[in-house]
Amino acid sequence: MEFTEFTNPNLEVLFSAEVIAQRIKELGAQIAAEHAGQDLVLVGVLKGSSVFHADLMRQVDLPLSIDFMAVSSYKDGTKSTGDVEILKDLSNPIREKAVIVVEDIVDTGLTLTRLLEILGSRGARSIKLASLLDKPEPRINKDLKIDYTGFVIPNKFVVGYGLDAAGRYRNLPFIAVVKDPEQI
Numbered sequence: 001m002e003f004t005e006f007t008n009p010n011l012e013v014l015f016s017a018e019v020i021a022q023r024i025k026e027l028g029a030q031i032a033a034e035h036a037g038q039d040l041v042l043v044g045v046l047k048g049s050s051v052f053h054a055d056l057m058r059q060v061d062l063p064l065s066i067d068f069m070a071v072s073s074y075k076d077g078t079k080s081t082g083d084v085e086i087l088k089d090l091s092n093p094i095r096e097k098a099v100i101v102v103e104d105i106v107d108t109g110l111t112l113t114r115l116l117e118i119l120g121s122r123g124a125r126s127i128k129l130a131s132l133l134d135k136p137e138p139r140i141n142k143d144l145k146i147d148y149t150g151f152v153i154p155n156k157f158v159v160g161y162g163l164d165a166a167g168r169y170r171n172l173p174f175i176a177v178v179k180d181p182e183q184i
């Protein structure tokens with residue numbers, strides 16, 4: 001399908017649908033190899049990770065379950081403050097389960113740090129983190145460990161493949177850099 005956004009002059013494709021699919025295949029194989037025989041649950045963090053979550057789970061050749069959380073992170077201007085409100089909690093307990101939190105992008109890392117703290121008190125066998133994108137430059141929590149990373153990207157604002165700008169562009173099949181965020 002030829003998306004009209006391919007010709008949007010303010011978007012520059014960073015990762016094509018094909019490149020993303022190939023990387024997710026590799027991540028899925030790695031996750032499967034490391035979780036055989038475990039009670040695995042892939043927790044998607046709504047809404048940004050929805051596309052990644054849906055594609056990743058189909059590349060993990062193991063019995064598994066899925067669940068979702070929705071959080072709102074408060075921003076002070078454009079910076080994340082680390083205050084996280086749970087808008088939607090998990091539907092099922094994670095006691096004794098091998099949990100992989102599936103995120104779209106780790107930026108300052110503050111949202112995930114808080115989320116992992118919250119989940120950390122629930123008796124899971126293990127909690128790991130998968131993020132499609134890692135933007136290390138603005139990271140505040142330098143200790144945050146991403147177990148499964150799709151791509152490391154520069155400190156630019158990106159959209160597509162689940163990631164939005166003011167609610168738009170989540171449906172783009174590719175990931176693009178917004179050249180002029182003022183014009184989005």
Ligand code: 5GP
Nearest residue numbers: 080106107108109110111156157158163164
């Ligand atoms: P942080 O790691 O700073 O706490 O926040 C991560 C969240 O900020 C992500 O889940 C995502 O919603 C948002 N975010 C960070 N960088 C970008 C970006 O480049 N593009 C988009 N669309 N959202 C971003």
